[in-house]
């Protein structure tokens with residue numbers, strides 16, 4: 001029959017399952033895919049935790065006691081492909097977990113997916129930092145078998161996340177999203193959020209002190225398609241905590257992602273990632289921040305230059 005309206009709910013629709021957080025989505029996904037006690041998850045060696053929030057990435061792995069292994073990342077948090085290829089030879093690897101840090105896509109994701117496919121390994125994209133990012137015109141989250149998203153990290157909702165299923169499986173939704181949070185997601189102007197975050201990031205890049213002995217941008221270019229979570233800087237001239245608290249005194253609230261890595265990641269194997277964790281500070285770029293406020297933040301950093309010991 002030729003119908004007058006679209007009726008097929010499976011046609012041209014994302015298969016998204018909404019949860020109250022990305023970590024709840026991850027827990028349900030792990031429950032569904034890691035069914036054998038030997039099923040191992042291959043994870044990046046830069047995962048943090050805090051006293052208040054625990055580890056949004058690792059807590060589901062701990063809760064379900066899933067065997068894990070880590071692969072190395074470069075200092076810019078892109079996958080170290082040589083190490084990745086070595087680690088993926090473990091025959092117990094069931095799934096690879098890939099984080100697109102701070103909104104910046106993993107540039108080798110197509111090769112990673114191909115390797116996973118050849119070995120029958122599932123690819124899980126963690127898009128908690130990258131709600132709206134694309135790589136070569138293709139939205140992040142659509143490369144792997146599954147992807148996790150966190151709504152409250154990008155939009156002013158209290159909570160909310162979702163699981164994108166590019167592969168058919170059934171998952172339990174024990175912690176569903178609240179209607180208010182879903183409404184905020186549905187009502188968000190993606191175009192405006194993207195434009196503002198990119199404008200703010202570029203403003204930092206154009207106006208930061210290039211001669212600073214206090215800090216440098218960690219990711220000093222904004223490739224097309226990247227919608228940043230924040231503007232990460234690497235503090236070189238003073239203890240990071242000192243900078244964090246000096247900014248706080250001026251009512252500038254920042255975050256350090258992550259100031260503490262999970263104990264499971266061995267410092268002796270990944271000293272460069274511990275070094276990053278000890279020096280990183282993430283400055284806001286969100287849609288409520290004005291260019292004037294960014295000028296204020298950069299000025300507050302400049303004011304600290306005098307305290308740097310040479």
Ligand SMILES: Cc1ncc(COP(=O)(O)O)c(C=O)c1O
Nearest residue numbers: 021022023056057126128150161
């Ligand atoms: C990379 C990454 N993935 C997942 C999560 C979990 O997100 P949510 O707070 O929505 O559970 C977080 C934050 O904790 C995160 O930083």
